[in-house]
Amino acid sequence: MIRLNRRAILGGAATLVAAPLAQPALAQPGLPDRPIRIIVPYNAGGITDVISRGVAVGLQATLGQPVVVENRPGANGTVGTLAAARSTPDGTTITMGITDTFAINRSTFPNLPYSDETDFAPISMVTRVPFALMIGAHRREITDYASFVREARREAGRLSHASWGVGSSSHLAFEFVARAQGFEKLHVPFAAQAPGMQAVAAGQVDSMMLPVGGAESLARDNRARIIALAHPNRIDLTPGVPTLGELGVPLSTGLWLALYAPARTPPAIIARLNEALRTGMRHETTQAVFRQQAGVAEPSTPEELATFVRAERAQWAQLVREKNIRVEA
Incomplete structure (x- = not known):
């Protein structure tokens, strides 16, 4: 929540x-x-x-x-x-x-x-409000964006991501990243943002693209990690998190x-x-x-x-x- x-x-x-x-x-x-x-x-x-x-x-x-x-x-x-x-x-x-x-x-x-x-x-x-790419704490091998892309490609469609619905901005923003990096994934839609966040925090789903305030609340409790920000610049709330632009993905949303x-x-x-x-x-x-x-x-x-x-x-x-x-x- x-x-x-x-x-x-x-x-x-x-x-x-x-x-x-x-x-x-x-x-x-x-x-x-x-x-x-x-x-x-x-x-x-x-x-x-x-x-x-x-x-x-x-x-x-x-x-x-x-x-x-x-x-x-x-x-x-x-x-x-x-x-x-x-x-x-x-x-x-x-x-x-x-x-x-x-x-x-x-x-x-x-x-x-x-x-x-x-x-x-x-x-x-x-x-x-900028989107953040969040990874559940249970995925210990994913520590940054490079390891996220590596694991997503290796798992070939098994890495899962939550959203607040099919066709939602949360869903489509993740689709953009997957397309840019050339990997398949498993989409797990929920009826709202909070259940998706809870599923990631509980280790039931691997990742989620969502507004940064929600992602930061889980990261603060060490239940998730933020590995990238879909924003033109880094922000004060998460100063150590790189933007997708820095990582070579032209997504600011x-x-x-x-x-x-x-x-x-x-x-x-x-x-x-x-x-x-x-x-x-x-x-x-x-x-x-x-x-x-x-x-x-x-x-x-x-x-x-x-x-x-x-x-x-x-x-x-x-x-x-x-x-x-x-x-x-």
Whole structure:
């Protein structure tokens, strides 16, 4: 399980909900005077949930009205994302979109029940978190990236890796490394990030590509080792871990998170939510969550987010086609 002070985050949110809201920090023309709901299409306790709760604290402090997180997991995020798409476009329901739900699922699901372009209006990027390549402590012979590649090639399809689902960003990032190094492997998909981490820690699965904060929590307890980082540069959380670029693999990726509203949400409301997010991400609790996950606040305009995601879709679609990855609904 990712070690985050989630109780403190939730407690902070509860305190804000209970506080008097008579003097909102920003005037809110156009936003209905009722709680704002952030739909998180993944389980409670995972990175998307934890970051969303940190963001909710900052948004609530800025907007002066309750902001709650609602978890709607299922089918690699499609259940909750579809629920958000069908919500009333008045600014009171938004969703935390991630790499999987807004850039990958369109390529892996033959009949995706929502359109990540026409069913949503972008609000802003929130943060990007680098992926780490993690090896279970039971694989004592794998001490670094070179020995990982050597063993993967020697085992010829027996080295196993966990992910949070077929066609997930965790799955595809590992596929990229395997393709670059020319080895086969055994994919073991789980329904969420935490069970995959637990399987690696227990010695049931050999490896996993996942957000660095989760990997670091296991490495800190000597239940796993981080052997590479899919990031342009080394980071403070894991200063001794080389990047894949240093090791000759041109992969810089991770999990990005961004806020979206249902399509047809009025532009004035999108602008207000964007403004509130920019202010709210400076909140102490929100900043603490970003630091714990090796992320930084990356607010954007809606147009900048849309441009970024279009490039992401093209990148992942190419890998999905090459590996012929499909999710059976």
